[in-house]
Amino acid sequence: MWPLLRLRNVRHNYNGRTVLDIAELSVSAGTITGLAGPNGSGKSTLLKILSLAARCTSGTVYLRNRPVLPFDPEAHRRISLLPQEAYLLRRTVFDNISYGLKIRGQKNQFRDSVAAALELVGLDPSFAGRFWNQLSGGEAQRVALAARLALKPDCLLLDEPTASVDMESARCIRRAILLARREWGTTLIIASHNQSWLDDLCDTIIYLYNGRILECSLENVLLGPWLQNNRREFYKELADGQFIHVPPPPHPDSSAVIASAVLKLSGAPSGSSRTLTGTVSGIFFDKHFTEPRIHIVCGDHRFVACVPDMNLNGGDLLPGRTVTLSYQPEDISWLEK
Amino acid sequence: MDFILEGIAKAFVLLLQGDPETYSAVWATVQAASMSMTASLLVGIPLGYLLGYLNFPGKKGVRTVVDTLLSLPTVFIGLIVYAFISNRGPLGEFGLLFTLTGIAIGQTILALPVVIALTATAVESLDRSLRPTLISLGATRMQIFLTSVREARLGILIAAITASARVLTEVGISMMVGGNIKWHTRTITTAIALETNKGEFATGIALGLVLLAIAFVISFSLSFLRRRA
The missing domain is CATH 2.40.50.100 (RNA polymerase II/Efflux pump adaptor protein, barrel-sandwich hybrid domain)
Structure with missing residues (x-):
């Protein structure tokens, strides 16, 4: 069985400085992988490269042993990234959640999918009519997560999903992503500073420091x-x-x-x-x-x-x-x- | 002072009676402006998007050139377009001189830098996380472009309004390229200039009121669309 995602000799430079240097990294399907490390360790860059939102300077990203690049049509329909500060389109909640479905050419069943996604993240379906600027920070993050869960991705990458949300939102986010894994077998990759959250949630934790994977944890x-x-x-x-x-x-x-x-x-x-x-x-x-x-x-x-x-x-x-x-x-x- | 008040009174009479000469100028203005705005928006929005979105060597230089073109004098554009479309010019065979199409070409050159510069600014000010968000939702490059334009719609709307205001109020291009031919290429602004020279303040003021009305409609539409956006 091939790993869902694999990086091989991936190096990424920014302004002439190497910010990520990973010789080998594999993520098995259906697992929960945590990414830990201090600020600037390369967690967000690694998530962007794994989600094909950015192209690495050198090296190869494999999706089920097939080399893939950003804008690969099949890969983009399987992988989704929830950024740390998720951007909501200047539209209603309904339009935000149905956006990914629309661009995939799905013409019907928006209403049911949107309502189901909202319920999954603990929001009432009546939220669908609200505009992006009528939401609190936690609600906005949950709507952004609902927009990704509506797509039922094979792999969902989350960058600090609970960093700027209240406890209730953090609880709903955790419940929703665990449900996604249980229901659809979604592979989860989560970057977080919250070590205990990662310890509790993840099957494997990868520690990054200065863009490299450490063999040990980042304690001490x-x-x-x-x-x-x-x-x-x-x-x-x-x-x-x-x-x-x-x-x-x-x-x-x-x-x-x-x-x-x-x-x-x-x-x-x-x-x-x-x-x-x-x-x-x-x-x-x-x-x-x-x-x-x-x-x-x-x-x-x-x-x-x-x-x-x-x-x-x-x-x-x-x-x-x-x-x-x-x-x-x-x-x-x-x-x- | 009396002649101004008399002019205003006569202007209303002309407008209410449907004076054909006045409405001919209004119609010519609307036709030329529609053509030029359509062309400048179709070309200017994608170019402005690329200028605001992409980072490429020489971007600052291109931006400086576009910003400089914002203050192009209309008589200079009129002169250049005249030189190109006159019988002796490289485009002389198309017979565009003294036509509304000729005026529209000049006005497109006038409006294009405004649309490009303001669209680029609107795109540059979009949230940095928009692109990764759209990619993460599976958008293609074209879908990213269309969604980004929609997200920047207020800024692009302001670009369109500003450009149309510049087009509607210019005199130099219409006068030099259009030739101010009665019933044919006489626009509101060239008619005002002519009627004022003739001492016909009433027609001039009537046309001025039409320009003001157009400005009001545009301003009202802008505030309405801004609220919706």
Whole structure:
């Protein structure tokens, strides 16, 4: 079975700068894939390229193993993108939702399709008569989603779908896209800053940083610049006066990452390990990880460490407790600039 | 002051009695303006769309040229069109000199930069997310063009109104290319100029009132369409 979408050696430049560089990426049909990463990491660019709304500078996008380009007539009828700030045509809600159906040459059944799409996103069918400027931000986003769901796409890409909407709209959006997957097998690709939302919703999460896919999650990222002491060790001072020691960075401004699995919760340093003291701020259980994840605040940084379930029994890791984190500087990896 | 008031009174009489000379000028004006506006909108809207939508090397230069052409003097356009369509000109064989079609050609050249420049501005001011939105809904290039034009309809409407105002009120082209021939190519503006020279203020004022009425209808239509848009 071919993946629904596949990228191969895709590179995208903007103003002479490479903003996306992906050697290989596959998205299986019927799955929910999350895209996580800080601002400027390339999430929106990747969504545009996957949805064929933009052409990559080099590389190939495959739809079911067939190379496709923007304006490919078949691909455009299968894939739809909901941008972060969805644009509504200066028309009624009905015209906005039926637009995609009309340009596909469907002549009848608009009314039923529009009403069904509105209900899917939790809006009353009477909304159909409203104009684009009579909607709140959350309603506009739901109407934009309804316009895409009316097309019953094979793949729906959503860019920060709940970033600027109220809780009720966020709940309706989540329910509608899950229903689309269940009813029509729609593949969902969602870019979001909301890590817990992605953790909860997605089958797979792809972490992007500077346009590249990371092998690990984006927790425990330490941004430069790095200083050097008179023992030629590189370090960074946290807000509470503690120091994080790192191996020599490729660049003084490079960003480092400590995988949550290599952070140990222990009482005292051993061998060449370094320690940090922090306060537990929360314990999280996540379907993507077999072990609970402990959030620990050290100065102005929040670290995430994985611990076996059994370690929770003693109550030493309850929120508010002070704990010691230890790590080996050699386990710290560098993110490419 | 009395002769002005007398002129206004006589003007109403002429209009209400259906003075054939006055209405001939009105009809010639409407015919020439209709032809020129149709041509300038058909050519100007796609060109303005491309100028506003596309990014290409030399775009700023093209934009500067179009903006410069906004202030083309009508007598200069009249002179150029006259040179081209007179018997000695390259288009002389078509017999366009002293015809309403000849006037319409000149007026199209006058209106075209206005339509292009204002359409380009309207398209440039469209929301950046319109294109990805339309692509994501499966629109083809032609559907993107037609929908974008519809989204920019208010700006394009203003372009059309501004261009038609320029066309309706110009004298130079109508005078030089049309020749101000009675019953034939005499337009409202050339008739006003002639009647004023002759001291016939009543006819001049009557025609001026018709121009004002046309301006009012256009302005009223604009505000009506703006509300609808």
